[in-house]
Amino acid sequence: MISVTTVSKPDIQFHYDLSTLFYRLLWGRHIHHGLWKADEAPDVAQLNLTDTLAELAGIQPGDRVIDVGCGMGGSSIRLAKQFGAEVMGITLSPVQRLWASVAARLDGVSQHTTFKRLDAEVAQFQPESVDVVWSIECTEHLFDKAAFFHRAAKWLRPGGRMAICAWLAGPRATEPGGAEQVRKVCEGFLCPSLGNAQDYVEWMNSAGLEVEPVQDWTPQVAETWSICRRRVEQTRVRWLARLIDRQTTRFLDDFSTILEAYRSGAMSYGCFIGRRP
Ligand SMILES: C[S@@+](CC[C@H](N)C(=O)[O-])C[C@H]1O[C@@H](n2cnc3c(N)ncnc32)[C@H](O)[C@@H]1O
Numbered sequence: 001m002i003s004v005t006t007v008s009k010p011d012i013q014f015h016y017d018l019s020t021l022f023y024r025l026l027w028g029r030h031i032h033h034g035l036w037k038a039d040e041a042p043d044v045a046q047l048n049l050t051d052t053l054a055e056l057a058g059i060q061p062g063d064r065v066i067d068v069g070c071g072m073g074g075s076s077i078r079l080a081k082q083f084g085a086e087v088m089g090i091t092l093s094p095v096q097r098l099w100a101s102v103a104a105r106l107d108g109v110s111q112h113t114t115f116k117r118l119d120a121e122v123a124q125f126q127p128e129s130v131d132v133v134w135s136i137e138c139t140e141h142l143f144d145k146a147a148f149f150h151r152a153a154k155w156l157r158p159g160g161r162m163a164i165c166a167w168l169a170g171p172r173a174t175e176p177g178g179a180e181q182v183r184k185v186c187e188g189f190l191c192p193s194l195g196n197a198q199d200y201v202e203w204m205n206s207a208g209l210e211v212e213p214v215q216d217w218t219p220q221v222a223e224t225w226s227i228c229r230r231r232v233e234q235t236r237v238r239w240l241a242r243l244i245d246r247q248t249t250r251f252l253d254d255f256s257t258i259l260e261a262y263r264s265g266a267m268s269y270g271c272f273i274g275r276r277p
Helices: 007-028 042-056 072-083 092-105 147-156 178-189 199-206 223-234 238-245 246-251 255-264
Strands: 062-066 086-091 113-117 130-136 157-170 267-274
Touching: 007 092, 007 223, 042 072, 042 130, 042 157, 042 223, 042 267, 062 072, 062 147, 072 086, 072 092, 072 113, 072 130, 086 092, 092 113, 130 147, 147 157, 147 199, 157 178, 157 199, 178 267, 199 223, 199 267, 223 255, 255 267
Parallel strands: 062 086, 062 130, 086 113, 130 157
Antiparallel strands: 157 267
């Protein structure tokens, strides 16, 4: 695992309160990578990622899902609408909570979704009350990832699944320059640390989950950042960000950093499915 000491939780909340609009303008309602199977449009690639994870997690109609770090509600709404799930989304950002609630109402799934402003590192749910704990690109922001997995695994009923997509420290993260690239990404994108694939497997195993073979999606997701970089260059979004704050400007400028980290192998992107026996 590669860590930095410069990230604080209030900064993460502040970032998502402010930057949600930028994510929406630049990328869409899902704040996660696209997964390309061919040459799909970016919005289709975003849905590919959500739907592939849902299929791997075996989400069935009526499943109770907790969407940890739910952003603008992209996954929660998709899981309710397309897969018939009952979803509670939690996010650190009050702005996102409101955004997700309104989006779910506009999408006609407010009966099947609930959104709460809740810190995943202190959230408590009834033991064995959930079919699926779902989290796309949120665990990167957690300070004690092992403790989160330990707690969240208890929410699952026997046979329940944990479905995680995460940015990872890649196979070359420990080579000269690699750790530096990962630290730069952590600072630019407010991640206190990035674990590697083995760390995730160990955290999930120690939490009592049986983990399926890890899926490395790096080559299928990396295109995300070329597209975002192009969109920043072609629009006035950087100018708008400058009016807001330095961190938001830095975040837009760091799109190249993450792309380079994928290319060098300092970072990778993984999908993990764990099952509670
Ligand atoms: C990259 S976004 C992903 C959003 C969403 N999963 C999606 O795919 O559209 C990261 C999300 O994690 C949330 N987050 C970060 N730290 C959190 C915490 N400690 N508790 C709950 N949510 C958190 C942010 O508020 C944000 O919604």
